[in-house]
Amino acid sequence: MPDVFGDEPRPWVLADGIEPESPEGAALLRNATKVTFLDPEIEITDQVRQADYDAYVVFGDAADVEGHLFVLQFGGSGPADNHRIQDGILILYARYDVFSNDGYAERLLGPADSVPAEAAELAKISLAPFLQTKRPRDLLHRVIPYGNREPDSEGITRLVSEQDGPPCAGYWNRPTGSSQWWWLPEDAPDADRWISAVFAAWRGTDPVRFPSGPDWSDEPSWMTQAEIATQKALGEHLLHERKVILEMAETRRKLEQERAARKEEADSAERLLLTGQGQALVREVQDALEEFGFTVIDADSLPSRQHEKLEDLRVSHGDWITLAEVKGYGRRRTAKTNDLQQVQRAVVRYVLTEQRAPDARWYVVNQMAGSDPARRPRPLASSPDDVTTFAKDGGLVIDTADLFRLREAVRGGTITADEARTLLRESTGVLSFTNDAQIHDPRSDLPSRLSDPHSGEASQGQR
Missing domain, CATH: 3.40.50 (Rossmann fold)
Incomplete structure (x- = not known):
């Protein structure tokens, strides 16, 4: 062979x-x-x-x-x-x-x-x-x-x-x-x-x-019978383990989709307080104030307003009323003292028409719209004398970033809508609201998060 x-x-x-x-x-x-x-x-x-x-x-x-x-x-x-x-x-x-x-x-x-x-x-x-x-x-x-x-x-x-x-x-x-x-x-x-x-x-x-x-x-x-039995048990465990992992992955996928949907909704609604300008911003400010229990009227819809532009909103609660001017500024632009004069003109016209002065006057401003709210300056921080004068007549400057936080604090149960409404009604100067409880200590009490409602210039401290 x-x-x-x-x-x-x-x-x-x-x-x-x-x-x-x-x-x-x-x-x-x-x-x-x-x-x-x-x-x-x-x-x-x-x-x-x-x-x-x-x-x-x-x-x-x-x-x-x-x-x-x-x-x-x-x-x-x-x-x-x-x-x-x-x-x-x-x-x-x-x-x-x-x-x-x-x-x-x-x-x-x-x-x-x-x-x-x-x-x-x-x-x-x-x-x-x-x-x-x-x-x-x-x-x-x-x-x-x-x-x-x-x-x-x-x-x-x-x-x-x-x-x-x-x-x-x-x-x-x-x-x-x-x-x-x-x-x-x-x-x-x-x-x-x-x-x-x-x-x-x-x-x-x-x-x-x-x-x-x-x-x-x-x-x-x-393999021995003992090895085969153990191998079978291991296989069954791996199958169950993989099933659990897949179920968790599916749950995560659904939550991520829901998170993306909620983000999209917020971008077109609540977050307009931080990104919006013009009528979109005015409407979102109105929605926020109504959540606090205020009655809000778009002043441009009033019959007497067909040919004149004054305040944007009339905000009331019972017999109490304030006139609100809403402004949005993009890029690096910030609040302007000229806007306070526009609020004053609206007050003068209101007195002539209604034969009474409003209880307060508000300047609501979204500065540097779309930028990181935490990096924005306080409104009118370079014009403290103008703010003090505005506050003497019941004037309040409201940064929409504070308005956003205030509404989310109400929704989260940190404070009540009545407390938020009282804060806005009684504050003058520059509103300062920091929802520390939402970020740090949920047991913090309400007064530690609110500005002195009558502090005027002094309320321009840190958020």
Whole structure:
């Protein structure tokens, strides 16, 4: 009998698109006795005789490989027209959006019951979470060549699939032999672990061509019953753990969506007190004051105002009334003393028309609209004498940043609407309100957060 040179134990593997020094190359070298790393620039038939090999592992498009080879493919397609043609019977391929909405499903199904344990666990803890966030997804379909049937998933064992949809990853029996073809997305995480898991599956399918691997003592054939029971319990725990993690991730996703929706709502409503100008700002100031229990009238809607612009709002509570001028200034522009004169003109006209003076007069201003409110100066900080004069006649300067905090304090229950209303009615000078309880100590009492309502210039201290 002649000598045979180069004969080595199985399995022999062809590696395509894989570097020997990569984690995937190292995984192949652990699981196979002989690994031939193919040159991508040369046809496979010009490099090896495929009949000598047992498996073909490829990243990207697959070469035209013989039917006896077990195949593990990451991404890519087959050699003909971007389809994977197998012996003229089946075409299985990966592509985007084959049918309406395929590739975009929100719910995914885990591995089929027949998937070997190691691959099933990896599909649950690694592949499914990855595919959950991938849009669109590659999909696997079966097509009968020259037939009238629509593509389906018959014969494909799913690793992960879309609910009521096709597999996103899976494997099938090749029709010309007892081998299998496994397909996963090219960018699937843990590719080296997948190589080990698939080789473990092949050892169960064909133990002659794929004898015991490097971790043979972890294979069921060589484990004790106690080990098998513990391994089963561990698998069940990992499944439950992953389910809890996925549920928590879904809850987080929904909360993030809700948070984004609430932010969008605030940007178009409450936060206009910090970003708005013109009528949008006036309307939001009106809404805030009404939440405190004031009756607020848009002064421009009064019949006597058709040809004259004076105060923006008339704010009342019972017999008490104040005139409010609302201003918004963008960029680096701040409150102006000229606005106090406009309020005074409105008061003079009100006295002539109503035969009484208003109980107070307010200047409500949004300075440097859209900038960080914490970095804005106090209104009219450079004109303390003008503020003092304004305060003597019941004048109050209200920064909309304080108005925003005051309303949120009422909503949060830190103070009541009655207390907020009293603060605004009795304050003069520059309003100062800091909701310290909301940020620091929820047990802080009300007086520590309110300015002296009659302090005038002195109330221009820190927020």
